[in-house]
Amino acid sequence: MPDAARQAVLTGERPPQLVTVLDEHVLCRPVGGPLVMREQLQRLVKVATDHPRVRLHVVPATVGAYPGVAGAFVLAALPTREDVVYLDDQLKGQVIDHTEDVLAVRASWEAIQGEALPPRQSVELLSKVAETWT
Template sequence: MLRQEEVERHLADRLKRQEILTRDNPPQLFAVLDEGVLHRPVGGPAMMRDQLQALAKATEEPNVWVHVVPLTVGAYPGLNGPFVVAVDADNRLTGYLDNQLHGDVVESAEEVAALQLVWEAVRGQALPQRQSTDLIVKVAETWL
């Protein structure tokens, strides 16, 4: 269990990272969420509503795309856990796998290519941006 100071430090770190998306020359962010995370009560109704409203607002930024895989899809490759495929300024691709104990950086061309295929499969199951944002807003309203 984390102590209160650690929780506050983690929160401050996350909020600081969010500033990256609104700075001058921000990176592009493409995210896909499972609809289940919109409904899972973490932090109470007010916190859920606020988080989902903030997520919907983030999609108004020209460099942020958020897609939601609806519950009706059933099983799909994204259920195997969170991952990132990042492109740096030199167009080098790097992957990142997150798990319960730590994260793993993936740099081999073969493994990054495999992650890209999974990414495309996950995005292929997701709703388009506008429909995803509408769903996020609709679910946020249920958390009143």
Template sequence: MNDALRAALRQTGQTIESLASQVGVDPKTVGRWLTEDRIPHPAHRATAADALGRAVSDIWPDTSRRREPVWFRPWQEIEREAQSLRWYESLVLPGLLQTEAYARAVLGGAGLIPRADVERHLAARLARQGILRRDDPPLFTAVVDEAVLRRPVGGRATMREQLLVLAEACAEPHIRVHVVPSSVGAYAGLNGPFVLATCPDHRIAGYLDNQLQGQVVSAPDEVAAILAAWEAVRGEALSHWQSVDLITEVAETWT
């Protein structure tokens, strides 16, 4: 039972039917939000909270914690508290920089996640992005392969929007993106993606992803190996502003 939603309905004089009408969903859907504590689509969450005069977090607090797989939660805690994040991807953009349309295409495109669960995973991913919008965000540095910019994830319109949003995000002082150009041959990044988080106590933890689940690594020798891989991929990448120019240039090819 979602007691916060029930209280908001009572205090505002709204009914399940009236809220459903304002959000644009079936009353049965709102009923499930209420009695089964289902998490709405991000756009529906925002519209419903606005109609009730509440913050989304007041009605659906910490949705990412509740909706991410159990195995991901240790890394989620590290990510949330990190002072800096260094992220390398060779196939897709980092999840914290993905637009809603791009993230939906990534999650649903492979067909490995049941269709009914895609929106749940999407809501969790978008909620995690809030760490980059905090008053005290971590220093976020990403390195991506140029192939990521040219892979048609979600179609041309989705790619154009995603790359323009990415270029805009690069104007933030705490966000840096570097692209490894396609002219680079074999390099360390071809061995797979990874993330490094520097914690408040200056410890460093790593995260490795695979087809089944992710793995948090903290043993000194393992962290040292990932740090070496980071230095190698960063050394092959363009500067931040050269990368922004390339991202903007490629965005225009998706028109």
């Protein structure tokens, strides 16, 4: 699915709830140069503030080690009310639906959210870091 189509999902008739947690370190890692970094962070601020079903959290760098450093994942609640996990690495992506594994990832997700800043503070941090990319 092209990027524009993925983004349009957030503004569609029935947008999903999207809760995202970013590690503060990714806000400071130069990818694409300063202008790209600034625009990307400003875009995240806009999405987080313009879409009521989008919540963005940042785990501050002061937290140290926490379950999120183990790698990215998607925990999705399906319309059938089942949860699945999507894991992606350099070789392939895989969907996990085994109950015990999903519950383990859910526990990690809850621990990660517990370390993250609330949405308003996260957006303030994103805005502040965006201004440093000049």
